[in-house]
Amino acid sequence: MLPRTFYERPTLDVAPELIGKVLTIIHDDGTHLKGRIVEVEAYIGPDDRASHTYGGKQTVRNQSMFKQGGTAYVYIIYGLHHCMNVVTRGIGKPEGVLLRAVEPLEGIETMSMRRYGKPIEDLTRRERLNLTNGPGKFGQAFGISRDGMDGHDFCSSTLFLEDGERGTVLRSKRIGIPNSGEAKDYLWRFYEADNPYVSKHPKETE
DNA sequence: TAAAGGATCCACT
């Protein structure tokens, strides 16, 4: 399992290195879920208009962002989708990386039932790719919720990351950022080239 | 207490 020192570094160093890492979540009912991370975005609180912690703003919802590196920050977007972040740097530094998409490795049956209520063999090709190719979809497939997951430690026996194979890492502008303000142009999205589980393959890449 | 908006997803064209 990746040590805490992996997370307690500059966010823009951690984010691209998360590509290819294998995430494991073990739920209370014993189900093992594994996925290979293929898409992330960095959010650097104090200087980032698009972050929930812009200017160091601290609320009931985002308090996990202020904890030590390797903490999970889970929030609900648009009232219904759960998104998971990995907190970086140290206590009092509200920075993190949003996990946007993974490639399913283990527990695919469970993911299929959670997402579509039917077994994997009944899914269309499109539905299989739609299991985890977006922040909210990944959250639903992995059974992520604020109860129990928010504030959880990535250095624990039921939630952790391990090394995995990594392909070519590309970078782009982030997705869903309003088309105004200086934060929109930052190339803080990282994803694996040619991976079908990446939510979007934009034109502007480096 | 009320109002506005959002780090998205899905169905439809």
Place this chain on the structure above:
DNA sequence: GTGGATCCTTTAA
């Protein structure tokens, strides 16, 4: 490629 759904969190009065 486009637009609507949907409800929680924040902020201001």
